[in-house]
Amino acid sequence: MLNVKFNLVLSFFALFLIASTLKCASASTGDSHPYYRTCLNNCINIDCNQNPSQNGMLPWYMRLLFWDCGSNCRYECQIDTEHYFAMNGVPSQQYFGKWYFIRVCGIQEFFSVLFSIFNLIVHYDGYQRMRRCIPASHHSKSLCLKWALIGMNAWIWSSVFHIRDTPITEKLDYFSAGAFVLFGLYNSLVLMFKLDLKQGGKPITFLLATLFSLAFLSHISYLSFYTFDYDYNMKANLSIGLLSNFAWFYYSWKHRNSGLHWTKWPALSVTALMLSASLELFDFSPIANLIDAHSLWHLATVPITYYIYSFVIKSSVYDTIAGSPKLKSMYGRD
Template sequence: MTGRQLNSFLSFLVLLLVASWIQCASASNGDLHPYYRTCLNNCLTIDCNQNPSQNGMLPWYLRSLFWDCGSNCRYECQIDTEHYFAVNGIPSQQYFGKWYFIRICGVQEFFSVLFSVLNLIVHYNGYQRMRRCIPDFHHSKSLCLIWAIIGMNAWVWSSVFHIRDTPLTEKLDYFSAGAFVLFGLYNSLLLMFKLDLKRGGRTATFILGILFFVAFVAHVSYLSFYTFDYGYNMKANLSVGLLSNLVWYYYSWSHRNIGLSWTKVPALSVTALMLSASLELFDFSPIANLVDAHALWHLATVPITYYIYGFVIKSSVYDINDTSPKLKSMYGKD
């Protein structure tokens, strides 16, 4: 990682941390049910308020993940309430906007964490492959590397959020994912259309970058200081993602006659990504209280991401080795 890339990433991370301190709450049928409310009130009163030493009695691995008596009561009462629902033929319910998951060594959503880590590994692998395979003088190499770094950051916070769901980790996850989607659109425009190689391109790409950064700051500020609107956040990310998809579809369509099979990868990849994202529409209760649609979506993105990085490398090498005199002159090659 170069000094410039490191400074950009650290600035971005500071922005995320500052914006993530604002807290929010939500309620669902499970946590509003009288059985759950009674269980929670009794647990908090008897185990926590009347026994202040209860926090120290929790296993070390729970304390290391910032579980305390209150949060542990909420989890234990979910177990009791789910058992009550099962006995009385009531379907599983959500609690504070989330399904109940079996906690494994303090980890709330084990398989979502596992699949997030797999995505992190794929992005790291893609970063290393691009460093090795894309020549340093390629116009988009540095942006592609930054894109991979932002992707790794997004999956780090996804892992942290699914390990321990708190208002802070939730926002770090959401904002990091939003940054990755938005920067992906910016990088796609430069990579596909080579905007920085056109006349006045450097100024245009700088202005475009500023606009994208302002849009991200406005998005984070709205969610942090006005209202944390889950619906708006989803629509914003979906809109930006769809624009990126159109750019990738256009690339495959505009290169359909050059006779290279890898030019179909953008269209196939974004189609696969949209199909995998549709898993989010099937919001079923977790299988065996461990695997839900969200976890399966994370799993589906692993192989897709691997092929996307392969495409970026092949298209970059093709740009440089293209026989077009005009393109070669852009890179200053004879």
């Protein structure tokens, strides 16, 4: 059965890579403005087409991040257009669906990258703590470790996407985040309801894993081969995330009279996650053209994630020592 699950993962990953190479585009007020269009056409025709060596004149770190003359023209013309808007009393506008950010050593969204790396670190720390602290005999240790690995993968691609926004890095970021959210729901259901310990548990978890894999393959296929619908993608991830939140709320409610203070952490954590996600609703032009609501959301998830892993460790160890009332009493007071 493990081999079948592994083959499902390989099949998904192959389609995942293929889908990530397909392009998508969106237009915004800034890139549609005549001033920007004129600037971009002049830059490409004069600086790029008439001077093919222009790519080699870019700094090495920009070439390392796959900047070329054309993409650099798009960035430079955003600067010129923003200056034009400011001189005419027009607020900052979006370009190709995103705000203008000051580039730092070739990095497009410096603080989103930095805060994504913070999240990567806290997931790595969670992985190491679970590997050390959760007893090997615990029924869901392997699943929890996989969850942390998928989380690390999501934040790696978030960092890459914010370093350099391309059609490929965008899809790898969005699809990796979707995989983490969906696997988070699967992990929550198995962990909270101990599905793998119930009678017929392995067939149940296998069926659930298969259904989730097929749902995710359908999701990325729709976005890749039909249309890259940002609104649909957001709603799909939000819906799955809310289902996970309900599972965590239910756990805290079910154990409300247990006398164990850490059983409140799931409800508190998902409440904090929902409050932090509300930052995405208050979209604003970046402060100093560097920090926006999206980057602040990434920052807010760092301490929350730490406590989520702490809860998983606490509950897993507590489950393992369930046969010893004395140890349960001692551990419950930690």
